[in-house]
Amino acid sequence: MLNFEYRLPTRIVFGKGMEEQAGEEIKKSGGTKVLVHYGGHSAEKTGLLAKVCRILEESQLPYVLLGGVKPNPRLSKIYEGIALAKKENVDFILAVGGGSVIDSAKGIGYGVANEGDVWDFYIRKKAPKACVPVGVILTIAASGSETSDGSVVTNENGNLKRDVGSDYARPKFAIMNPELTYSLPEYQTASGSTDILMHAMERYFTTVKNVELIDGFLESLMKTVMHNVRIVLGNPCDYNARAELMLAGSFCHNGLLTCGRKGDWASHAIEHELGGMFDVAHGAGLAAVWGSWARYVYFADVMRFAQFAVNVMGCVMDYQNPEKTALEGICAMERFFTSIHMPTSISQMGIILSDEQIECLAEKCTDGGSKNIGAFCRLGKEDIRKIYTMAR
Ligand code: NZQ
Numbered sequence: 001m002l003n004f005e006y007r008l009p010t011r012i013v014f015g016k017g018m019e020e021q022a023g024e025e026i027k028k029s030g031g032t033k034v035l036v037h038y039g040g041h042s043a044e045k046t047g048l049l050a051k052v053c054r055i056l057e058e059s060q061l062p063y064v065l066l067g068g069v070k071p072n073p074r075l076s077k078i079y080e081g082i083a084l085a086k087k088e089n090v091d092f093i094l095a096v097g098g099g100s101v102i103d104s105a106k107g108i109g110y111g112v113a114n115e116g117d118v119w120d121f122y123i124r125k126k127a128p129k130a131c132v133p134v135g136v137i138l139t140i141a142a143s144g145s146e147t148s149d150g151s152v153v154t155n156e157n158g159n160l161k162r163d164v165g166s167d168y169a170r171p172k173f174a175i176m177n178p179e180l181t182y183s184l185p186e187y188q189t190a191s192g193s194t195d196i197l198m199h200a201m202e203r204y205f206t207t208v209k210n211v212e213l214i215d216g217f218l219e220s221l222m223k224t225v226m227h228n229v230r231i232v233l234g235n236p237c238d239y240n241a242r243a244e245l246m247l248a249g250s251f252c253h254n255g256l257l258t259c260g261r262k263g264d265w266a267s268h269a270i271e272h273e274l275g276g277m278f279d280v281a282h283g284a285g286l287a288a289v290w291g292s293w294a295r296y297v298y299f300a301d302v303m304r305f306a307q308f309a310v311n312v313m314g315c316v317m318d319y320q321n322p323e324k325t326a327l328e329g330i331c332a333m334e335r336f337f338t339s340i341h342m343p344t345s346i347s348q349m350g351i352i353l354s355d356e357q358i359e360c361l362a363e364k365c366t367d368g369g370s371k372n373i374g375a376f377c378r379l380g381k382e383d384i385r386k387i388y389t390m391a392r
């Protein structure tokens with residue numbers, strides 16, 4: 001097990017009707033003027049936005065509204081938010097939505113609290129030194145951004161999707177009412193659940209030994225997500241199943257399940273280029289590339305893939321031929337993705353990649369071949385090109 005530090009500064013406020021506490025939570029966090037940040041239409045359509053406005057008014061908290069965050073949030077919206085927040089002297093940002101809205105809110109927070117161009121943080125030119133406090137009312141179980149330190153943003157100039165992580169951006173609170181996810185379309189429920197599974201798998205496939213306790217947490221989390229997403233796809237208003245997914249999304253990505261181990265994150269890096277270039281839903285993009293990644297790297301630790309096959313996917317261990325078990329586990333996960341209507345290849349998302357596009361994706365993913373991706377198996381540009389080719 002590796003050395004680690006762990007602290008979760010985000011207050012989790014979980015359960016039915018908990019969004020009513022938003023005003024109180026903002027005040028506890030020192031907010032006096034709020035930028036309410038939200039996405040396309042869902043928060044308006046469900047009435048959540050009007051409810052939030054009512055709650056802030058009752059709490060006598062002045063606010064300004066900024067909607068229009070797109071999935072795979074854009075840098076231009078962040079610039080707009082920074083200008084508005086500065087003009088209105090906002091000192092708190094309330095994200096009402098999913099990962100895209102939350103990440104955009106964090107980007108605005110960075111832009112207001114630091115000098116210079118906020119994009120420099122995402123391309124590792126500079127490190128942020130502060131962030132305007134962010135709070136969250138979560139509407140989709142997926143990215144875990146409601147408790148994570150990350151923000152992932154797409155710069156339309158070059159279609160680059162990049163991330164920055166710092167504890168400054170961890171939300172002060174995350175209000176999670178599973179009922180707020182009832183209105184999700186099936187595709188977003190499945191894509192979000194896939195992202196949660198992938199956050200578990202990125203951590204599970206580690207080369208660090210003696211990490212048994214967290215292995216067990218991750219195995220349990222993956223089985224819980226697979227079980228409950230099936231329930232929710234049949235009955236979108238099943239509170240208990242929605243609650244399990246919401247809890248899993250946050251607990252998977254708040255740092256707890258990284259303790260003592262090093263995650264891989266190659267599948268995320270490979271997907272982020274697809275998101276930047278083709279604007280695909282993040283979870284779906286991950287499902288499309290994971291099987292190809294897994295088949296390319298499983299030889300690096302066959303027994304770990306076999307453990308995954310047995311403990312997570314319910315395969316029977318073949319002690320004479322563990323490689324067979326490992327490969328069966330990969331097939332079983334792909335069958336699961338298919339069963340929830342997630343793609344297992346890039347073409348299943350309607351994208352037919354040319355050789356030139358694959359070259360460009362591999363180039364971007366490795367910064368022109370200058371860096372390797374992943375930790376379970378270090379992958380250079382040529383490896384990444386092969387994985388995109390396998391996944392096309
Ligand atoms: O825009 P609206 O109309 O709100 O619709 C959204 C959007 O179209 C819709 N939606 C959300 N809640 C809803 C709802 N529709 C009906 N009812 C509701 N209750 O769902 C769509 C997707 O929303 P989005 O916020 O994009 O989803 P998600 O939470 O999956 O976030 C994805 C983004 O998070 C990033 C991804 O890369 C992607 O950009 N990630 C962020 C991470 C982090 N900050 O730690 C880590 C992740 O690995 C991930 O990279």
Ligand code: ZN
Pocket residue numbers: 143195198199268282
């Ligand atoms: Zn993710």
